[in-house]
Amino acid sequence: MPELLSEYDCVVIGGGPAGSTAAALVAEQGHSVLLVEREPMPREHVGESLMPESYWVFERLGVLEQLNKSCFPRKVGVQFVNNTGRESQPFFFRTHDPRPCSETWHVDRSEFDQMLFENAATKGAHCHDATRVADVLFDDNRATGVRLIDRTGTEHKIACKVVIDGSGQQTLIANKLGIKQVNPELKKAAIWRHYRGAERDESGGGVKTIIMHTSDKKCWFWYIPQADDTVSVGCVGDNDYLLKGRGTPAEVFEQELAKCEGAYQRVQGAEALDDLRVAKEFSYSTDQIAGDGWVLVGDAWGFIDPVYSSGVYFALQSAALAADCVSQALTTGDTSAAQLGGWGPEFKEATNSVRKLVNAFYSGEFRVGKFVMEHPEHQGNLTDLLIGRIFKPGVAMMFDDLDPWLDRQMSAMEEPA
Structure with a gap:
């Protein structure tokens, strides 16, 4: 582990997929980068199912060969x-697109995150865990560095030109600045475990x-099959319903499992x-996604919902886009909010399609098979x-038909018998 310096071009907070990706890509451009992760690596994390995109x-990071040789099971649909x-x-996915990029993996996050963390070090980032x-x-309003506590308990003040916050649901900068907003319609909780x-x-x-x-x-x-004959099984519902007044999380999990025939039988x-x-x-x-001297990536920017397994992909993609803006900022000396967050508007608009798909799912009337049967022209977009x-x-054009279709389903449910 390299010795901590007093100054870097860029400090990246968080050794998850977002932080490790950003650190690798900025360091690869020749900038000095410090990547810090508070937990000792490897560490456990939820989010085992990836999106093929x-x-x-992974291709940019140079880790495709490692993934292809790994024991992670191939996700095909x-x-x-x-x-x-x-x-x-x-x-x-291969029915829709036969290329290798249309399939992905179910990963063990401790192994997967460790691989990306080590890849950042290979690219030249100084990587410190348990920090x-x-x-x-x-x-004033410009980020100028971080104060760290290393694994020995020693405090360090590190100066930098840019801070990339990939701290996940800690959302360090967002909490510090008071810019985090919990979605009142998606106050969900999850209880999960693995089965062999x-x-x-x-x-x-x-x-x-x-x-x-x-x-x-x-x-x-x-229900996410993984390596070593294990399966990740998780239950998601409203926070108050799952976690208040119904017993221990283990008891609630078993109660809900008994009401889910598909999961129970499996x-x-x-x-x-x-x-x-x-x-x-x-x-x-x-x-906001960025300010002078700082930018948010991955879950530090936001998290929608686990239902479509979008979290890790959004982390990877946001980090890659942000890394390009950061590298250019460090080269030109323009570390303004406009430069560091230039990728944000398009990314926010694109992720809104998944947000709308999540809202459709939680409407309670989004029966996927029925919608596709009635609107086969949207199977490709879905x-x-x-x-x-x-x-x-054009991928969001599906909602021109899905939104009124959901309204009709809900109206039909409300009609008296």
């Missing part, structure tokens, strides 16, 4: 199961992410591992969004 960032247990036809950012330093020996469908040449509603549609489950006879975890109120955004092709021209 991550491929292009997505499938939905409604509250009655009826399964949609799988959305197999906590105690504060981001400002001079659960059902594993590898038809189609790999595994799928399966999204399943409970019978009363108050919650949904993710884990019968499997071993439930002793790794139950909880997260809550994870959907939020920030009022598959593109599940792949992560949010920048593709």
Whole structure:
């Protein structure tokens, strides 16, 4: 581990996918970069299912060969199961696009994040884990550095020209500046664990992410097959419903599992591992993406919802876009908010398609199979969004038909018998 210097061109906070990607790409351009992660690496994290469009960032980072040689199972599609247990036809990505970039992986985040962290070091970044950012330093409204506590408890004041905040749901800068906004309509919680020996469908040449509603549609489950015969199974619902007054998280998980026939049947006879975890109120955004001397990437910028597995892809893509703006800023000396956040408006507009798809899902009436049957012309656009092709021209046109279709479904449900 290289010795900490007193000054860098760029300090990157957070050793997750966003921070490690940004650090690697800025360092690769010849700038001095410090990447700090508060936890000892490797560390556990939720978010095992990737979107295929991550491929292009992996290509830039030079890690595709490592991923292809890894034990991570190949993700070939997505499938939905409604509250009655009826399964949609799988959305197999290769059917839509036969190129290798149309498939991806279900990853073990401890191994995956470690790989990206080490890749940043290979690219020239100074990488320090078990190092906590105690504060981001400002001079008036400009970020000028950070105050760190290293693994020995020693404090360091580090000056820099740009701070990239990839601190995840800590959202250090957003919390410091008071610009974080929790989405009042998506105050969700998640309870999840892993099973060994659960059902594993590898038809189609790999595994799928399966999204399943409970019978009363108050919650949904993710089902993500991983390596070593394990499956990640998670329950998501309103924060108050899941975590207040219904027993322990383990008890609530079992109650909801019993109401989700698809998930319940798939884990019968499997071993439930002793790794139950909880997260809550994870959907939020920030009022601005950058300021003078600082920029937000990944979950430090915002997080929509886990239902379509967009989190890691948004982290990777935002970090790559921000890294290009930061590299140019360091070369020209223009580290203004306009330069560092120049990628933001297009990214925000593109991610809004996923946000709208999330809102459709939580309407309770978005039956994927039925919508595609009635509007087959949008199957390609829907598959593109599940792949992560949010920048593709015309992909959002689907909502011109989906929004009124949902209104009709909801009106039909409200009509008296």
